[in-house]
Amino acid sequence: MKFDKPATTNPIDRLKVVGKPIHRIDGELKTTGRAIYAYEWHDPDNKYAYGYPIGSAIAKGKIKSMDVSTAKAAPGVLGVITTLDAGKLEKGEYNTANLFGGDEIQHYHQAIALVIAETFEQARAASSLVRVEYTEEKGVFDLAAEKGSAEKPDESQKPDSSAGDFDSAFRAAPVTLDQTYTTPDQSHAMMEPHASIAAWNGDEVTVWTSSQMIDWWRSDLATTLGVDKDKIHLMSPFIGGGFGGKLFLRVDAVLAALGAKQVHRPVKVALPRPLMINNTTHRPATIQRIRIGCGKDGKITAIAHESWSGNLPDGAPETAVNQTRLLYAGANRMTAMRLAKLDLPEGNAMRAPGEAPGLMALEIAVDEMAEKLGIDPIEFRILNDTQVDPENRDRPFSHRDLIGCLKLGAERFGWSNRPKVASKREGNWLIGMGVGAAFRDNLVLPSAARVVLGKDGIITVQTDMTDIGTGSYTIIAQTAAEMMGVTVDKVAVELGDSRFPISAGSGGQFGANSSTSGVYAACVKLREAIAQKVGFNSEDAVFEDGVVKSGNRSVPLAEAAGADGLVGEDKMEWGDLAKTHQQSTFGAHFVEVGVDIATGETRIRRMLAVCAAGRILNPITARSQVIGAMTMGAGGALSEELAVDKKRGFFVNHDLAGYEVPVHADIPHQDVIFLDETDPMSSPMKSKGVGELGLCGVSAAIANAIYNASGVRVRDYPITLDKLI
Numbered sequence: 001m002k003f004d005k006p007a008t009t010n011p012i013d014r015l016k017v018v019g020k021p022i023h024r025i026d027g028e029l030k031t032t033g034r035a036i037y038a039y040e041w042h043d044p045d046n047k048y049a050y051g052y053p054i055g056s057a058i059a060k061g062k063i064k065s066m067d068v069s070t071a072k073a074a075p076g077v078l079g080v081i082t083t084l085d086a087g088k089l090e091k092g093e094y095n096t097a098n099l100f101g102g103d104e105i106q107h108y109h110q111a112i113a114l115v116i117a118e119t120f121e122q123a124r125a126a127s128s129l130v131r132v133e134y135t136e137e138k139g140v141f142d143l144a145a146e147k148g149s150a151e152k153p154d155e156s157q158k159p160d161s162s163a164g165d166f167d168s169a170f171r172a173a174p175v176t177l178d179q180t181y182t183t184p185d186q187s188h189a190m191m192e193p194h195a196s197i198a199a200w201n202g203d204e205v206t207v208w209t210s211s212q213m214i215d216w217w218r219s220d221l222a223t224t225l226g227v228d229k230d231k232i233h234l235m236s237p238f239i240g241g242g243f244g245g246k247l248f249l250r251v252d253a254v255l256a257a258l259g260a261k262q263v264h265r266p267v268k269v270a271l272p273r274p275l276m277i278n279n280t281t282h283r284p285a286t287i288q289r290i291r292i293g294c295g296k297d298g299k300i301t302a303i304a305h306e307s308w309s310g311n312l313p314d315g316a317p318e319t320a321v322n323q324t325r326l327l328y329a330g331a332n333r334m335t336a337m338r339l340a341k342l343d344l345p346e347g348n349a350m351r352a353p354g355e356a357p358g359l360m361a362l363e364i365a366v367d368e369m370a371e372k373l374g375i376d377p378i379e380f381r382i383l384n385d386t387q388v389d390p391e392n393r394d395r396p397f398s399h400r401d402l403i404g405c406l407k408l409g410a411e412r413f414g415w416s417n418r419p420k421v422a423s424k425r426e427g428n429w430l431i432g433m434g435v436g437a438a439f440r441d442n443l444v445l446p447s448a449a450r451v452v453l454g455k456d457g458i459i460t461v462q463t464d465m466t467d468i469g470t471g472s473y474t475i476i477a478q479t480a481a482e483m484m485g486v487t488v489d490k491v492a493v494e495l496g497d498s499r500f501p502i503s504a505g506s507g508g509q510f511g512a513n514s515s516t517s518g519v520y521a522a523c524v525k526l527r528e529a530i531a532q533k534v535g536f537n538s539e540d541a542v543f544e545d546g547v548v549k550s551g552n553r554s555v556p557l558a559e560a561a562g563a564d565g566l567v568g569e570d571k572m573e574w575g576d577l578a579k580t581h582q583q584s585t586f587g588a589h590f591v592e593v594g595v596d597i598a599t600g601e602t603r604i605r606r607m608l609a610v611c612a613a614g615r616i617l618n619p620i621t622a623r624s625q626v627i628g629a630m631t632m633g634a635g636g637a638l639s640e641e642l643a644v645d646k647k648r649g650f651f652v653n654h655d656l657a658g659y660e661v662p663v664h665a666d667i668p669h670q671d672v673i674f675l676d677e678t679d680p681m682s683s684p685m686k687s688k689g690v691g692e693l694g695l696c697g698v699s700a701a702i703a704n705a706i707y708n709a710s711g712v713r714v715r716d717y718p719i720t721l722d723k724l725i
């Protein structure tokens with residue numbers, strides 16, 4: 001099915017199941033420990049071996065030699081694979097750095113060996129016996145120092161944009177702001193590590209892994225191993241968090257497959273926590289310069305956003321200017337991204353890449369500008385709203401209600417009680433409120449599904465879609481139930497298996513809208529098959545209460561299925577609506593903080609998010625997404641930071657003790673409101689992404705609240721107490 005015209009009324013609009021606050025259908029499996037994650041997969045007929053990976057001790061250079069003889073002789077050891085023995089392996093499409101193979105070291109903790117033993121402990125013990133000689137080369141690791149040498153990335157990255165004449169307008173503007181903001185390297189820090197089990201059967205391999213994007217992984221694993229894609233079977237039914245770190249094939253899957261081949265046994269590999277930080281990807285640090293020029297009336301006449309980030313050769317920039325191309329009006333504008341070559345681990349997508357760090361800068365700048373103008377920051381944002389793409393004014397937004405989010409949030413949060421800067425005190429605490437606009441693109445990806453009606457009347461949905469903790473199982477069940485006129489308990493959902501039709505996968509907040517649209521398309525096919533089977537005209541057939549009806553005839557679905565059952569399969573593809581109309585999601589984040597007048601410690605007191613993201617498919621799972629994202633925003637504002645060893649080139653705080661994510665005590669109170677809206681341009685579901693929106697703008701709202709409380713403007717994240725004193 002191709003979606004190329006705005007959606008009209010369809011069975012989803014009945015909203016008997018879709019849009020309802022249904023608890024996760026996989027919740028019981030998870031809370032009772034019966035949901036099987038990659039490393040836990042157990043087949044009693046198999047005797048698993050354990051692989052322990054070793055990471056490079058240098059950040060750049062070559063391996064001269066590796067001595068594995070002592071390790072091989074250690075108790076329980078079955079084999080050792082080294083990157084030298086493996087030789088150069090071909091790189092998949094989605095990775096920047098080489099995952100394994102060859103003597104070249106591109107970054108610290110790049111995988112150089114796997115020790116395989118009867119037990120995990122034996123493998124880990126033997127790994128310390130591998131001797132490696134390196135030829136170290138000098139690398140560069142400091143973004144600020146390399147800023148001057150940063151270059152314009154390839155045009156495919158859309159590094160620059162402009163409209164009007166920024167320079168003249170900025171010079172002429174009566175009120176101007178020119179500030180620089182910095183965001184640090186950050187790590188996904190998901191709970192479940194990257195983990196895989198590989199088992200060969202002849203020339204075919206099954207890999208249980210933890211992947212957001214089954215088909216990308218399958219293709220890249222095929223390339224890297226040099227085997228046909230159809231010989232690879234990937235399974236990833238449950239995932240303990242992805243955050244972008246599991247979008248692209250990682251080395252655990254490669255090592256498990258190579259190891260299993262060598263020892264002729266299924267092999268389990270999980271990345272130890274320290275390797276996760278430096279072996280995999282991270283969100284790159286940014287330096288962002290923002291200039292805004294305004295008239296005395298508060299209207300933006302000029303706006304510019306430049307961002308510098310670093311990456312390995314062939315890597316991409318952090319797209320921190322994305323939202324500034326679309327969020328506020330202003331006739332004269334420019335954005336630019338520049339990329340420095342760094343020898344740190346690969347930078348890549350993490351938790352709303354682009355907008356999350358971009359809004360950390362932009363939404364402080366907007367707060368600063370509002371203050372210069374003497375205008376309330378909410379009023380300032382409303383004054384500068386736009387209903388068209390400001391760089392290309394012929395292109396409207398499909399639907400945009402940023403103003404609605406700001407106004408409703410202000411009312412519910414009690415914005416009118418916001419104190420004057422540094423004027424409210426309760427004991428040792430200075431109290432303040434801040435706001436930040438939320439913006440995130442609504443991407444769509446092709447997504448296919450198969451829907452089977454069994455003779456028992458059960459509808460089974462099969463798609464390689466993943467559920468990274470987001471609620472995919474549940475919203476897919478709701479979609480199929482709505483389409484087929486049954487209750488959710490009559491739907492079974494099977495995900496995360498490469499034998500199923502290829503879905504959008506989970507990333508970029510495109511998963512929910514895209515994958516349910518694929519299920520919608522497959523259900524349309526199944527409805528046609530059922531109507532034809534029972535002799536109804538498919539236009540007249542009504543599916544409800546477990547039957548298909550037309551005129552005065554009604555047939556139970558179980559009966560219509562017949563002995564063999566019926567199948568509908570289709571793929572949702574996307575026409576030009578996403579190009580002719582800018583599709584984005586909007587929101588407003590409100591935060592109240594207390595700042596300790598003596599220590600500078602910030603405590604968040606209240607948070608509120610108001611989101612406008614089209615139809616909300618399930619308010620429980622959507623809310624969980626948003627409060628999780630708001631929590632990430634708190635981390636980004638107050639604690640999350642990878643400390644770079646600028647001499648040796650690695651992230652020092654490579655565990656969850658040193659890399660500080662918020663804990664329960666950091667998050668006292670969160671509220672989420674969804675505007676009641678639909679976007680018929682987005683899909684037949686009329687829904688959009690919402691998960692990443694929940695993070696975008698949060699950290700700046702916290703920074704702005706800290707300023708309102710204390711009068712100290714910090715432009716360098718995270719806002720730790722030393723920066724306030």
Ligand code: MOS
Binds near residue numbers: 242245353
């Ligand atoms: Mo997301 S960072 O695209 O998984």
